[in-house]
């Protein structure tokens with residue numbers, strides 16, 4: 001670059017005091033430029049220093065005179081670092097391109113720091129003419145970059161930790177909600193079912209019966225209610241104990257449930273009392289046929305805890321709408337018919353008749 005200016009200067013018509021003075025003047029100007037540059041500048045030839053500018057001396061601790069003829073290798077923290085740079089730089093500089101890289105360099109006192117290095121051969125066709133290196137201390141920029149990266153990593157870590165904590169809290173909350181839902185389900189189940197047999201209790205029975213009545217009203221159907229009371233159940237408890245009595249009640253419940261359709265409700269409403277609701281009944285005859293089936297099935301022997309037990313039921317039947325138009329009156333009518341049955345012939349069924357109340361058979 002300086003060559004161009006010098007040639008231009010030398011082509012000017014020479015003043016009286018000759019071109020030497022002009023050349024000296026130009027060299028002084030270039031020296032001033034080099035010494036006032038804010039980047040370090042060195043000239044090297046055959047891997048040895050020729051000279052450097054003021055800023056370079058400040059950066060590395062070598063004066064231009066001290067540096068002269070020293071091998072360029074002294075500016076690198078290790079032999080390996082120097083060789084790596086040489087491998088990178090040679091093809092770039094050899095092709096006349098500008099080398100531009102960031103590299104760790106070594107000061108005279110052995111301390112290292114990061115530099116941006118720009119280098120170009122003065123004549124790519126003649127390597128021996130030397131190379132110019134421009135070096136800029138980028139320690140502050142790199143420190144700032146590293147601090148920024150560290151801050152970003154820390155932030156990312158904190159975000160990850162916070163996310164993980166939130167996920168855990170979320171999972172805990174989810175588990176608690178599930179637990180609560182299950183507890184609520186359990187409470188609802190217990191409120192509506194008999195603990196011994198698992199059948200619907202009176203409360204759920206009444207709901208289901210109301211629903212069946214509502215449906216039957218709309219579809220002009222009948223609903224049958226069968227009140228079932230086991231005969232002479234007390235002696236089972238007395239003879240075999242309460243535990244065996246419980247097992248027998250459970251066996252009755254299972255048998256009853258297996259006899260009926262899914263739409264039918266089988267409930268336990270008292271000690272040895274069960275109520276069956278048969279929605280969509282076609283006739284009283286159909287209800288009586290179901291009662292008969294129940295009688296036969298429940299009367300078959302039970303094998304309970306090594307004992308063969310027998311128990312018969314007495315059944316009372318009421319029908320919607322003939323014997324009542326709400327759950328309460330239908331249950332009362334079926335109960336009344338059951339008592340009539342029990343006090344007539346045990347192990348039988350009775351269809352409710354209005355005169356049963358008048359004759360005062362209910363308990």
Ligand SMILES: Nc1nc2c(ncn2[C@@H]2O[C@H](COP(=O)(O)OP(=O)(O)OP(=O)(O)O)[C@@H](O)[C@H]2O)c(=O)[nH]1
Pocket residue numbers: 196229230231232233234235237241242243244245246249270271272
């Ligand atoms: N094992 C057991 N027994 C119960 C339970 N609940 C009530 N009982 C008993 O069941 C019996 C029911 O009474 P009743 O229906 O009057 O007795 P019963 O011998 O069947 O008399 P009838 O119905 O007139 O034939 C009582 O002895 C109660 O103690 C229960 O959960 N488990």
